[in-house]
Amino acid sequence: MPEVFGGILCAGFGTRLKPITEVVPKPLVPFLNTPIVAYPLQNLRSAGIERVGLNLHHLADLVPPVVDKLALVLGVKPVYSREWEILGTGGGIRGIWEALGEPEGTLAVLNGDSVSDIELAPHIEAHHASGADVTLVIRAKTEGQPGRVFVGQGKGIAGIRDYRRPGASGLTEYEFTGVHILSHRAISRLELEPSDVVDELYGPMVQADEAIGFSVAEGGFWAALDNPRLIFDATKAVLDAPEVFGLAPLGEAIGDKLHILRQEDISGESKVSGPLFFGMNVKTEAKAFVGPYVVMDGVEVASGAKVKNAILYGMGRIEGEWEDCLAVAGKVVSIPS
Known part of the structure; x- marks a missing residue:
């Protein structure tokens, strides 16, 4: 052969x-x-x-x-x-x-x-x-x-x-x-x-x-995965049913489809709703609202900030509303409906 x-x-x-x-x-x-x-x-x-x-x-x-x-x-x-x-x-x-x-x-x-x-x-x-x-x-x-x-x-x-x-x-x-x-x-x-x-x-x-x-x-x-919509749809599919993708690096879920690698950095006074996936470098402050359908790493969610239907990497401290977007290293693109 x-x-x-x-x-x-x-x-x-x-x-x-x-x-x-x-x-x-x-x-x-x-x-x-x-x-x-x-x-x-x-x-x-x-x-x-x-x-x-x-x-x-x-x-x-x-x-x-x-x-x-x-x-x-x-x-x-x-x-x-x-x-x-x-x-x-x-x-x-x-x-x-x-x-x-x-x-x-x-x-x-x-x-x-x-x-x-x-x-x-x-x-x-x-x-x-x-x-x-x-x-x-x-x-x-x-x-x-x-x-x-x-x-x-x-x-x-x-x-x-x-x-x-x-x-x-x-x-x-x-x-x-x-x-x-x-x-x-x-x-x-x-x-x-x-x-x-x-x-x-x-x-x-x-x-x-x-x-x-x-x-x-x-x-x-x-x-x-050649456009933001396809990336989000594939992410959503795996968050909904991790078993569909054998290489998914999500780890064990806690609660309702909450895949959080460092729970100690998530404020007990923030509200997180699954499904979601937090990498090793995610922090949330009190009164932050995150989820559903969120994947993040390298992000600190400020008090009062809201994140939903979003994929965020390397964005540092964020405030305000982040919805229907893909953001990497300071660059942001909307996810079309």
Whole structure:
């Protein structure tokens, strides 16, 4: 069986998360108080993958210090592909492969703006068994998540975005989980230049009636996190039912879905309503009102302040009302209804 390497696409600007991504690169934006990039790193390591390439561009120097520390804990050996200009998913995958030394093996690539606890090993095994050069891991379409991957009556992917296999019919739409599994032969068809992997490789393969395999993820948690609404909705789903996401770092709840890591810093005269999650550095003063649906760390809630439907990291002492917002390191963005 070919050796398997990992890749994480991390170079994007995070435009839909501005102004937060003006100071924090998207892979380091927290989800449940953990950098987003930690989740794909853990997914890959759980599949037995040690060598992982990450492409970097926007705020590139901020990513390796964090990833290197995570890698030590997880037992991962990261390498970095620094892009002089943004190369998109096509050029990004090619750059990751080159940074890994252009191995003649399999590359399992995960999107750096999604989180999942989908077990990768069975899908990698299915890819090898199929003999396909490309396998996409898909799942049943759910409300609010992007789809645009289509399976028909024949074998393999019948359509992706606006590309269709000749004669495709009876199409069912699925979600793409952001997991690409590619042979070195497929990657060698990509150029180290700006391109979209769908437009450069997958779409033309579909139109030319070349095989693109798929493997369906049954169960497990997956969520795209590329805008504030999606981040909040995924956070809310896990706070409501922590068991849906096997990698959720919430710990045991106290009371009614109150996940509070340092109870001694929460004033007994403040009012907290679950579900919520407080990291190690949260304090509340008397007559502060927090919850429901709040995740915070690096925050001190002043007396009289109100926080609801909000995700706050590194905001220091806050006063007034904080509702329907995502705030990181002094930057705030509204969560649209």
